Each structure stands twice: as structure tokens, then as C-alpha cells.
Amino acid sequence: MSSPPAATTLDVATVRKEFALLTGERDGHPVTYLDSAASSQRPARVLDAMRSYEETTHANVHRGVYRVAEEATRRFEAARVAAGRFVGAPVPDREVVFTKNATEGINLVAHTWGKRNLGRGDAVVLTEMEHHANVVPWLMLAEERGLELRWIPVDDDGLLVLDDLDRLVDGAKLVGVTAMSNVLGTLNPLAEISAVAHAAGAVVVADGAQSVPHVPTDVTALGCDFLAFSAHKMLGPTGIGVLWGREELLADLPPFLGGGEMILDVRKDGFTPNDIPWRFEAGTPPIVEAIGLHAAVDYLDELGMAAVRAHEIDLTAYALGVLSDRFGDELTIHGPADAVRRGGVISFTHRDIHPHDLSQVLDQYGVCIRAGHHCAKPLMRRLGVTATARASFGPYNDHADVDRLADALAEAARFFA
Amino acid sequence: MAGLEDLYREIILDHYRSPRNRGELPSPPAHRVEGFNPLCGDEIVVSLQVEGDVLTDIKIGGSGCSISQSSASLMSAAVKGKPVEEVRELIGTFKAMMSIHEATLPRDSDGDEVDPSLDATPVDVDALGELAALQGVVKFPVRIKCATLSWNTLAQGLDEVGAG
Structure with missing residues (x-):
């Protein structure tokens, strides 16, 4: 040791x-x-921030023209930028999608990027150490679309076996990998895996639920295309997570859930989706939870x-x-x-x-x-x-x-x- | 706070350390059924041999915690050689002992319905004999699923062979 x-x-x-x-x-x-x-x-400072917001500032976001609502919107969008900066997002105001948790973030990728890009016979590569959150969405899509799932093995020391990575990702469209195992604690070499995956033309979805709270994170250095994490594992509240996605990929994706907020226009015969990131955030978002997440990342930055x-x-x-x-x-x-x-x-x-x-x-x-x-x-x-x-x-x-x-x-x- | 001695009674530890009717029966002729506890990943395999109206033999395989293993062992000793009708009654009585408290809890992940009428039915704990040792489990709500795993699996097996 x-x-x-x-x-x-x-x-x-x-x-x-x-x-x-x-x-x-x-x-x-x-x-x-x-x-x-x-x-x-x-x-305490996360709980205080949430309580103070509720008592002084709360209104729905992106709607009211009165000052309380403007302030709520400003605080909500400031939380987005703070969460993005915390993981080194190059364009935090556009690349950070608020979700319910990391699980929903990965499901969002499966439902938008996956449904647009994956069809019968396409290969998805996962690792044997994935949390069910980065397994089941792909199994569901595989069942629906007839995908081929390939697995990066784990050795007896709890490390990924990458000797055969070139062959495994050859022809694959997507690689799903956890940045840190929630069971073994293993920190995976994301940058190396991303480089090989990109050379093969695959996008990389990283599960950051365990790593983001504990390891300095820079999405550019990791080289992944999507990174999902949850606030409640990083001193923040339950009910909110983040999906970071590369701007040019997100910009090209269809909406996730349908409803208010995610549209620019709705007619009887169709709708025009909103710009990113709101395109993926149907309905009233977790606002006070975003305030809590902001306080949590400020605290982690301070530490x-x-x-x-x-x-x-x-x-x-x-x-x-x-x-x-x-x-x-x-x-x-x-x-x-x-x-x-x-x-x-x-x-x-x-x-x-x-x-x-x-x-x-x-x-x-x-x-x-x-x-x-x-x-x-x-x-x-x-x-x-x-x-x-x-x-x-x-x-x-x-x-x-x-x-x-x-x-x-x-x-x-x-x-x- | 309920103490460990409420949960881990001596008879439970005995059945955990020396499980009865351990193993599997050749299938066929025996019927083999698997049960899973989604909470902890425990798996149990019940092999049962029904001849006529009688559960003539039973074996327990799989792995699990002391509560699930001892409950399965105690169950196997209690039901082996008994008429299927009696076995079903015993399953009902045992689950009632667990359900009274389960009814006050949120529904479990596998969506087991709890019959509210069970609340009103007094459980004849004396009829349970050694099985009454598992009564303390109800003070540890998350462990109730461990205790009922083998019983639910046996009930499923009896249904599958169309017994009783």
C-alpha cells in the first residue's frame, strides 16, 4: 500500500x-x-439557505414579471451555473440540466440520445461494476430496440480490465462507465476510456454519482460526453440531480418529458421545443433543491x-x-x-x-x-x-x-x- | 430500543448454525422454487415433494442472513411430513404473526398486499411452537422480509404444484 x-x-x-x-x-x-x-x-448552511429562500424569495421560475419571481429565477439559474462550474463545465448556463437524481440523468440520455441514435444491432458497452442506474436504462432500450450489450470485465483487484478495450468498443455507439464504483470504491481511468471510445466513434456516458462528491472533477479532463450526479450524495438535498452534457450534443437532442417550460410554442397541431437546457426540464423544476445544491457546492468549494x-x-x-x-x-x-x-x-x-x-x-x-x-x-x-x-x-x-x-x-x- | 436478544433468540442462532433439511431434492420428481429478497439480494431455493395430500419432503438451499436461514430451517422442520392443508394453515398463521406489524409499515418493494382483516385476527402463537421464537423479528421491521422469504417461497411452490 x-x-x-x-x-x-x-x-x-x-x-x-x-x-x-x-x-x-x-x-x-x-x-x-x-x-x-x-x-x-x-x-446547517444548506438547510439555512433553503429555509431562507423559502421565507424570502420563493415564486415559480421563468414565469412571473414581479420582482420576487425575478429574484427566484435569478437564484435558480445561478445554482445551475454553480453546479456546472463545480464540475468544470465549459458552458455551465447551457450544459447543465437539472434532473431528479443521477438515475434520471442517465435515463434522460437513454430516452433522448439513445432513441435518436441507437437501433437494431447497435452495440452499447458497459462495465461489470455499473450501478443498476447505468445498466437498466440500457437493458430497457435493448429490449425495445434489439441492441447488443458488451461488458468491460472487472479483475480480482476490483479494477476494470482494459487490455481488450479497443476490440470491445469497436463499432460501439455508446460507452457507459462509472467514474467511481459505489461498491468497490474503484476510481476508473475515465480519460483513457473516453479517448479509446471517441476514437471508435462512441459517446461516453459517465456516472458521477459517487465521484463528484469526493474527487475534484473536470469534465473536460475526464473527456466524457455526459456526466450524471445527485445532490443528495454531495451534502445537498434529495430531489435534484444534474446531467451535464456537451453543448453540441445537447443542442441536437429531442426533448425528454413534455409539458410546460420545455416549449417555445404550442399549437393544436404541434409544438416548438425550447432551447437547452430548459428543453429537458418539463414542468416546475426542483427550485428550493437547486438553492440547496448551490449552497452545498459553495461549501465544498470552501473546504x-x-x-x-x-x-x-x-x-x-x-x-x-x-x-x-x-x-x-x-x-x-x-x-x-x-x-x-x-x-x-x-x-x-x-x-x-x-x-x-x-x-x-x-x-x-x-x-x-x-x-x-x-x-x-x-x-x-x-x-x-x-x-x-x-x-x-x-x-x-x-x-x-x-x-x-x-x-x-x-x-x-x-x-x- | 429493542435489544439484540429480542431478535437473535438462542433457538434462531441454533437453527442458523445447524440448519435442518439443508440441500436440494432431485427435481423431478420434486418441485424446485426460488425466492429472492430484493432488499438484500438473499436467495432461497425450496425443494418440495408432495405425494397425495401430504408434503412428504422438503429441502432448503440458497444463502441468506441468520433470520432468513433460521426461519427456513424452522419452517422445514415444522412442515415436513404434514398434510398440505395443515401446511397452508401454518403459513397463514406465521404470516399473520409478521403481518400485524407489517400492516403499519409502508408497502414493501415487491408490493405485497397486507390483508387488513389480519389485524383483527388474534394469532395463536402457541400453535407455532418453536416458530414463536421469530416473533421478536417484528420489532425490527426491515427484517420481516427476511423471516417471511422462505414461507412465501413455499406458498408459491405449493401453488405451482397445485397442492391443496
């Missing part, structure tokens, strides 16, 4: 104070929240994504060390052994205890982890398990959280011995 950076510039003790749930107790135990890969907690990432490498390396020192062969830790190659997600299985039972016992000690298939059943089959236990970190977690996880795991082992 390579050594993590010596020091982190993230002041975790100060960060923690912003998160009410983490400073409290449940049944005499501090709350050890290790499920940020499922959903993060929200800091500094490089510091967030350095902190996470330190924490992940510490956790990998503690778990293997204390439990040895009792625990199988899935994914890359080197913390630098992974985000702050650690999936493990205990030799004798089912993940569900582990999670149940841990809960008695206030330790919140996820147990299950993590919406990645093709990967579970590849790993030869039906479920894993998963601990995942946010910028508010520290070494003490990892120690409490290990202590509770020891209690579980004792209980089931």
Missing part, C-alpha cells in the same frame, strides 16, 4: 459541527454515520475538493489498515488495496456473519453501514457474493468513526461466535 499524504488540511472537527445528526447521540452512543455513498448528511480528497485517502488508508490488522482473514475487503486508487467506500464480507446481521449488530452501537447488493447485482455475481457490508465516508468522518466501526465489528464477531 502506498502511503497517504502526511497531513490533511480538512479541519474535520469544525466540519462536524455543521451536521446536527453527527453531534448527537442515539441510545447512549454517538451516531457513527458511515453510509454517505447512499446519501450524505446536509450541513476545497483537493482537501476533501486528501482527507478521504487518509481515512480510507487508515480504515483498510485497521480492518485488516484487527480482523485478518475473518474479513474479505473487496476492491483495490491501495487507497489512492479508490474513493472512500469499503465493501467487506465477514467469513461467518451475513452482512445483514453485521449491520444489525452495528446499529446497536450507533454505527450506520449499508448491507445488501448496493444496486449492483452484476458486480455481486462477479464477486461471487449475494451481498456485502459497506462503510462509506464523508468529509465529516474521522479516525474515531473508523475505530468505532472496528469495535462494533468485534462485538458482532463475539455475538455470533
Whole structure:
């Protein structure tokens, strides 16, 4: 294992104070929240921003000519630009589509780009480590259109096998790949994959749900054509996500859902769709959620994504060390052994205890982890398990959280011995 | 807060560590049916042999947590060699024990309907014998699906073979 950076510039003790749930107790135990890969907690400043907007500024956007509505519209569009800048979008005001979540973002690509460009026999390349959100939309389209699905395999270290990538993408129209596995934590070489895919004439849809909250992101450097992510995994609220798309691709796409907002004109015999990005946003959008997302990216910028990432490498390396020192062969830790190659997600299985039972016992000690298939059943089959236990970190977690996880795991082992 | 001892009764841990009627029956003649828990990915395989009106043999395969495995083991011991009609009654009683509390919860992802009339029916826990050990599961709502997985799978198997 390579050594993590010596020091982190993230002041975790100060960060923690912003998160009410983490400073409290449940049944005499501090709350050890290790499920940020499922959903993060929200800091007070995000909640305050949303409440303040509701109390002072709310009206529907892009409609009223009164000042409150103008201010609401300005704040909503400012959130769009902030979200775009956070991932390095070259044209944030036109390339950022607000969706319900990352899942809807990928479905939007399948319904617009996919339906326009994919037909019988066309190939779509996915990886074995995709979340169901980047599998099922393509399976649905494959069923409807008769597509061929190809799979980039995962090796025993939890890394993508890219030796054969040229052949796999040859003739393919689309490559769907996660920037970071929600199970293994693996950070995938998006730039390399995008370059090979583009050389073969395929577009690249990246699932950024796990990576964007934890790793500095620049869509130009990643080289992908679409990137989907969710606010609720990055200290923002539920109910809003972002699909970033390359401007020239988005400009060419048909609408997604139909209704208000997405049109320029409607007649009895037809309609004229609106310009991007509103073309893809039918109906009243998640406005207060956009305000919350804006506050969340401002906070992450203030903390500094490089510091967030350095902190996470330190924490992940510490956790990998503690778990293997204390439990040895009792625990199988899935994914890359080197913390630098992974985000702050650690999936493990205990030799004798089912993940569900582990999670149940841990809960008695206030330790919140996820147990299950993590919406990645093709990967579970590849790993030869039906479920894993998963601990995942946010910028508010520290070494003490990892120690409490290990202590509770020891209690579980004792209980089931 | 409900404690771990409410959930993991000694008899449950015993059946988890030493499951009864483990394995599969040759199919055919036995009927093989699979059940899935979409929440956690657990899979169970129930092999059942029905001769006339009697469930003459049953085996349990697949993998899962202590609750799903022990519930399946306890079930297999309780129903093996019993008339199908009695087995169906037992399934009803067991699910009623779980449903009383399930009815107060949002519907599960597989959309199982909860019969509101079950709320009014007192469950004869004594009739359940060792199975009553699983009663504590209702205090841990997300685990109810684990306990009922094998029972739903058995019921499906009986329907498929047209028994009783």
C-alpha cells in the first residue's frame, strides 16, 4: 500500500459541527454515520439557505414579471451555473440540466440520445461494476430496440480490465462507465476510456454519482460526453440531480418529458421545443433543491475538493489498515488495496456473519453501514457474493468513526461466535 | 430500543448454525422454487415433494442472513411430513404473526398486499411452537422480509404444484 499524504488540511472537527445528526447521540452512543455513498448528511448552511429562500424569495421560475419571481429565477439559474462550474463545465448556463437524481440523468440520455441514435444491432458497452442506474436504462432500450450489450470485465483487484478495450468498443455507439464504483470504491481511468471510445466513434456516458462528491472533477479532463450526479450524495438535498452534457450534443437532442417550460410554442397541431437546457426540464423544476445544491457546492468549494480528497485517502488508508490488522482473514475487503486508487467506500464480507446481521449488530452501537447488493447485482455475481457490508465516508468522518466501526465489528464477531 | 436478544433468540442462532433439511431434492420428481429478497439480494431455493395430500419432503438451499436461514430451517422442520392443508394453515398463521406489524409499515418493494382483516385476527402463537421464537423479528421491521422469504417461497411452490 502506498502511503497517504502526511497531513490533511480538512479541519474535520469544525466540519462536524455543521451536521446536527453527527453531534448527537442515539441510545447512549454517538451516531457513527458511515453510509454517505447512499446519501450524505446536509450541513446547517444548506438547510439555512433553503429555509431562507423559502421565507424570502420563493415564486415559480421563468414565469412571473414581479420582482420576487425575478429574484427566484435569478437564484435558480445561478445554482445551475454553480453546479456546472463545480464540475468544470465549459458552458455551465447551457450544459447543465437539472434532473431528479443521477438515475434520471442517465435515463434522460437513454430516452433522448439513445432513441435518436441507437437501433437494431447497435452495440452499447458497459462495465461489470455499473450501478443498476447505468445498466437498466440500457437493458430497457435493448429490449425495445434489439441492441447488443458488451461488458468491460472487472479483475480480482476490483479494477476494470482494459487490455481488450479497443476490440470491445469497436463499432460501439455508446460507452457507459462509472467514474467511481459505489461498491468497490474503484476510481476508473475515465480519460483513457473516453479517448479509446471517441476514437471508435462512441459517446461516453459517465456516472458521477459517487465521484463528484469526493474527487475534484473536470469534465473536460475526464473527456466524457455526459456526466450524471445527485445532490443528495454531495451534502445537498434529495430531489435534484444534474446531467451535464456537451453543448453540441445537447443542442441536437429531442426533448425528454413534455409539458410546460420545455416549449417555445404550442399549437393544436404541434409544438416548438425550447432551447437547452430548459428543453429537458418539463414542468416546475426542483427550485428550493437547486438553492440547496448551490449552497452545498459553495461549501465544498470552501473546504476545497483537493482537501476533501486528501482527507478521504487518509481515512480510507487508515480504515483498510485497521480492518485488516484487527480482523485478518475473518474479513474479505473487496476492491483495490491501495487507497489512492479508490474513493472512500469499503465493501467487506465477514467469513461467518451475513452482512445483514453485521449491520444489525452495528446499529446497536450507533454505527450506520449499508448491507445488501448496493444496486449492483452484476458486480455481486462477479464477486461471487449475494451481498456485502459497506462503510462509506464523508468529509465529516474521522479516525474515531473508523475505530468505532472496528469495535462494533468485534462485538458482532463475539455475538455470533 | 429493542435489544439484540429480542431478535437473535438462542433457538434462531441454533437453527442458523445447524440448519435442518439443508440441500436440494432431485427435481423431478420434486418441485424446485426460488425466492429472492430484493432488499438484500438473499436467495432461497425450496425443494418440495408432495405425494397425495401430504408434503412428504422438503429441502432448503440458497444463502441468506441468520433470520432468513433460521426461519427456513424452522419452517422445514415444522412442515415436513404434514398434510398440505395443515401446511397452508401454518403459513397463514406465521404470516399473520409478521403481518400485524407489517400492516403499519409502508408497502414493501415487491408490493405485497397486507390483508387488513389480519389485524383483527388474534394469532395463536402457541400453535407455532418453536416458530414463536421469530416473533421478536417484528420489532425490527426491515427484517420481516427476511423471516417471511422462505414461507412465501413455499406458498408459491405449493401453488405451482397445485397442492391443496
